[in-house]
Each structure stands twice: as structure tokens, then as C-alpha cells.
Amino acid sequence: MFDTLQERLGSIFEGLTKRGALSEKDVSEAMREVRRALLEADVALPVARDFIKKVTERAVGQEVLRSVTPGQQVIKIVHDEMVAMLAGGGEEGAPAPSSDDAADDAAGIDLAAVAPVPVMMVGLQGSGKTTSTAKVAIRLRDKAKRKVLMASLDVRRPAAQEQLKVLGEQAGIDTLPIVAGQDPVAIARRAMEAGRLGGYDVVMLDTAGRLAVDEALMAEMAEIKSAANPHEILLVADSLTGQDAVNTADLFNKRVGLTGIVLTRADGDGRGGAALSMRAVTGKPIKLLGTGEKLDEMEVFRAERVAGRILGMGDVVSLVEKAAETLDAEQAEKMAAKMKKGQFDLDDLAEQLKQMAKMGGMSGVMSLMPGMGKAKKQLDAAGMDDGVLKRQAAIISSMTKTERRNPKLLNASRKKRIAAGSGTQVQEVNRVLKMHRQMADVFKMMGKKGGRKGMAALMN
Ligand code: GDP
Numbered sequence: 105m106f107d108t109l110q111e112r113l114g115s116i117f118e119g120l121t122k123r124g125a126l127s128e129k130d131v132s133e134a135m136r137e138v139r140r141a142l143l144e145a146d147v148a149l150p151v152a153r154d155f156i157k158k159v160t161e162r163a164v165g166q167e168v169l170r171s172v173t174p175g176q177q178v179i180k181i182v183h184d185e186m187v188a189m190l191a192g193g194g195e196e197g198a199p200a201p202s203s204d205d206a207a208d209d210a211a212g213i214d215l216a217a218v219a220p221v222p223v224m225m226v227g228l229q230g231s232g233k234t235t236s237t238a239k240v241a242i243r244l245r246d247k248a249k250r251k252v253l254m255a256s257l258d259v260r261r262p263a264a265q266e267q268l269k270v271l272g273e274q275a276g277i278d279t280l281p282i283v284a285g286q287d288p289v290a291i292a293r294r295a296m297e298a299g300r301l302g303g304y305d306v307v308m309l310d311t312a313g314r315l316a317v318d319e320a321l322m323a324e325m326a327e328i329k330s331a332a333n334p335h336e337i338l339l340v341a342d343s344l345t346g347q348d349a350v351n352t353a354d355l356f357n358k359r360v361g362l363t364g365i366v367l368t369r370a371d372g373d374g375r376g377g378a379a380l381s382m383r384a385v386t387g388k389p390i391k392l393l394g395t396g397e398k399l400d401e402m403e404v405f406r407a408e409r410v411a412g413r414i415l416g417m418g419d420v421v422s423l424v425e426k427a428a429e430t431l432d433a434e435q436a437e438k439m440a441a442k443m444k445k446g447q448f449d450l451d452d453l454a455e456q457l458k459q460m461a462k463m464g465g466m467s468g469v470m471s472l473m474p475g476m477g478k479a480k481k482q483l484d485a486a487g488m489d490d491g492v493l494k495r496q497a498a499i500i501s502s503m504t505k506t507e508r509r510n511p512k513l514l515n516a517s518r519k520k521r522i523a524a525g526s527g528t529q530v531q532e533v534n535r536v537l538k539m540h541r542q543m544a545d546v547f548k549m550m551g552k553k554g555g556r557k558g559m560a561a562l563m564n
Pocket of ligand 1: 227228229230231232233234235236313367368369370371372393394395396397
């Protein structure tokens with residue numbers, strides 16, 4: 105997601121940080137380019153305009169332009185305003201995260217209501233509503249430890265109820281038994297009743313969609329809403345449809361009222377315009393991102409993180425969290441501590457390689473690392489796979505402890521010995537060393553405040 109924007113902003117900022125001093129004119133020229141980049145990413149025009157106005161107002165201030173690092177200050181302002189655009193502002197101000205309960209937060213859904221908490225899913229046909237219903241249910245079960253019942257209220261599409269049932273069976277989530285001939289409101293009532301009787305914590309109501317927003321659909325949603333009194337009404341929208349998704353959200357919000365948005369197909373969306381404008385236009389937060397067809401491919405949307413990703417600052421939080429999901433907590437904590445200190449030796453690299461294999465291979469991890477976007481593309485092109493990970497691990501274990509601590513010792517003859525010991529080539533040993541240097545640099549950069557390009561400062 106956001107690939108184009110990331111690239112464009114990257115080169116604009118490079119121009120800004122290269123110069124020592126900046127004039128007002130430099131800033132406004134850069135902002136014109138940022139505006140163009142936003143529009144190319146399909147951000148709604150008023151949103152882009154407002155964004156540029158806010159950034160420019162703050163950036164041309166004397167403190168910024170007279171500072172030692174004006175370029176970096178401007179980037180920081182862009183970052184802050186991007187976070188505000190993604191998370192706050194909006195017509196309803198910026199409500200605090202919906203729940204204190206970390207487990208609820210992990211699932212992205214507010215469950216602070218009397219059980220069974222009704223969660224209503226709305227949206228156009230094909231937006232990914234049924235899939236997302238199952239994904240959310242799984243998250244609520246696994247992350248928030250809730251007992252979930254799912255019910256399909258879609259009586260228009262003949263196979264819709266069956267589809268949810270099949271997903272429920274796949275995921276091990278209960279679905280409301282199908283009764284032919286019931287209307288959506290009757291099903292909603294029956295679902296809530298079954299939720300109460302069955303001791304469920306949450307009842308997910310998957311509603312019918314249409315190809316476009318129409319009055320009949322809105323009337324049906326309003327009726328279901330008043331019958332089930334949902335605590336969350338989540339619009340499922342396809343990010344690939346860009347500003348149409350934003351307009352759909354706006355219409356649903358005005359007519360039915362939404363509590364949040366689930367943006368699907370983020371995996372295929374290179375532009376990200378919907379994600380970027382959704383909050384500013386509708387005033388409603390994006391709560392979750394669908395990142396693939398599989399039922400575990402969903403992430404909580406966090407503005408800070410997304411802004412960091414767009415500005416090419418990597419996604420250390422995601423990385424550490426992903427690691428924590430895969431590994432034991434102690435390992436993840438150690439890793440985070442090392443990152444902070446900027447320490448990273450070959451033993452750490454060996455540990456990372458082992459973990460990378462567990463975390464979906466090198467490219468999965470690289471995509472989350474700051475400054476690793478390019479490296480990842482190269483790796484992909486070089487066909488790095490898990491076999492490579494194993495060979496690299498073998499190379500490191502063929503080194504002595506001293507060599508692992510101090511890779512500078514590795515002269516030609518030592519490298520030859522290591523290649524022989526690991527059944528690889530010297531070239532491959534060199535590649536491992538280069539990768540280590542790159543990662544160590546990144547760690548150092550993140551560890552030192554005000555490091556290269558001030559990225560580290562922005563991470564904190
Ligand atoms: P509905 O008509 O809104 O209920 O849509 P479905 O849930 O049936 O989804 C339509 C298609 O989109 C299915 O093939 C899903 O697998 C796919 N889909 C849903 N969410 C995502 C996502 O986040 N990423 C990708 N790549 N595909 C998705």
C-alpha cells in the first residue's frame with residue numbers, strides 16, 4: 105500500500121534535506137510537489153488542499169526555517185499532519201481509542217457494552233463484507249478471547265447465508281442456523297436471541313449489499329439498526345475503488361451512521377487514496393485493514409504507523425509486534441531493546457534469520473524494516489527464499505564467536521574457511537556481511553536521535 109506516494113515523497117524529501125538552509129519559496133515549491141503526489145495517490149482534493157495548507161502554515165514559521173535542520177523539521181511536520189489526517193480531525197473531533205482494554209484494542213473493535221454486543225457489518229456487494237465478518241470474528245475470538253456468533257442477514261443473494269456458514273465452519277466460529285423465508289430484521293432478532301441464550305459475547309450481523317448505494321438498501325440497514333441496536337456499525341469498503349469507497353462511506357454514514365470502517369484489499373492498493381481521505385471526509389476512523397484473501401489477513405489500522413510507512417520510515421512497531429506474535433515475548437523485547445540501542449552483531453543477525461524464517465521469510469520482514477524497501481526489491485529480484493535463509497544461518501554458524509562479534513576480522517582467508525565450512529561460496533559470505541552492515545546501519549540510525557536524515561527522531 106502507498107507505494108507510489110512513498111516513492112514520490114521520498115524524492116521530494118531528499119531534495120529538502122540535501123540543502124542546508126530553506127527559504128519560504130523552497131518550502132512552498134516542495135509543498136506543491138507533495139500536493140501533486142497526494143492527488144496522484146487519489147487523495148480527495150479538499151483533503152489534499154487542507155493538508156498542504158496546514159503543513160505550509162507550520163513549516164514556513166521562523167523557528168523551522170532558521171533551525172539547523174529545516175528539511176527534517178518540515179518532514180516531521182508532514183508526518184504529524186499526516187497522523188492528524190488519518191486519525192483525528194474529522195467532523196466529530198478525535199475520540200480517544202475506544203477502549204482501555206488492550207485485548208479489545210488488539211481486535212480494533214469496541215466491545216464495551218452489555219453482552220451479547222451486536223456488531224453490524226454494512227457495505228456494497230463485493231466489498232469483502234462476508235470475508236471481513238469472519239476475519240473480525242476470528243480476531244475477537246483469538247485476540248480478545250470472546251465467544252462470537254455470526255449471522256448472515258443477506259436474503260437477496262441466494263448463496264450468501266451459506267457462504268458465511270462455510271467460513272464459520274472453516275474458522276471454527278458458530279453461525280446462526282439458516283431458516284428459509286425469514287426477512288433480515290427477523291433474522292437479526294433471532295440472532296440476538298440466540299446470542300443471549302447461547303452465552304455469546306458478540307453477535308456479528310453480516311448484512312446484504314448492493315452494487316451501488318440505493319434507497320432500498322439504506323432503508324433495510326436503518327431497520328436492522330433499530331431492531332438490533334448495534335454497538336458498532338462497520339462499513340466494509342474496497343480500497344481499490346478509491347474515492348468511490350470514500351463517497352460510499354460518506355453516504356452510509358449520513359444515512360445509517362457508522363462507528364468505523366474496515367478497508368479491504370489494502371494488499372492490492374498501491375495508491376492508498378481511500379485510506380488517506382476516509383477519515384477526513386467521513387469523520388469516521390478506519391479500524392481495520394484487510395490485507396489478503398486468507399482469514400488471518402487483517403491488521404488493526406494505526407495512524408502513526410501508517411504515516412511512518414508512507415514516509416519511508418519503516419514500520420518498526422509492526423515488525424516488533426509481528427515478532428511478538430511469532431516468538432516468545434522475551435526474544436521480542438530483546439530485539440526491540442537492541443534496536444533502540446543501535447547494537448547489532450552477527451549473532452543477532454543469525455537470530456533474526458531464524459526468526460525471519462518463522463515470520464514468513466525475508467521479504468515479509470524486510471517490507472517492515474525502515475529503509476529496506478529497496479533492499480527488499482533487490483532480494484525479491486534475486487529470488488531470496490527460505491533456502492537462502494538456511495544457508496545464511498549456516499554461514500554465520502561457521503564463524504567463530506570472535507568473528508561474529510567483530511565482523512571486521514573477516515579477511516579473505518577467513519571468508520574462504522567459512523564458505524568451505526558452510527558449503528557455500530565466498531560471494532555468499534560477502535552478501536551476509538553486507539546485509540549485516542545494512543541492518544546494523546538501520547539499527548544505528550534508529551537508535552540515535554537525530555541520526556541520518558533525522559528519521560530516528562521522527563520514530564520516537
Ligand atoms: P461481499 O460480497 O462484500 O460479502 O464480499 P466477499 O466477502 O464475498 O469478498 C469478495 C472477494 O473479495 C472474495 O474473493 C474475497 O476473498 C476477497 N477479499 C475480501 N477481502 C479481501 C482483502 O482484504 N484482500 C484481498 N486481496 N481480497 C479480499
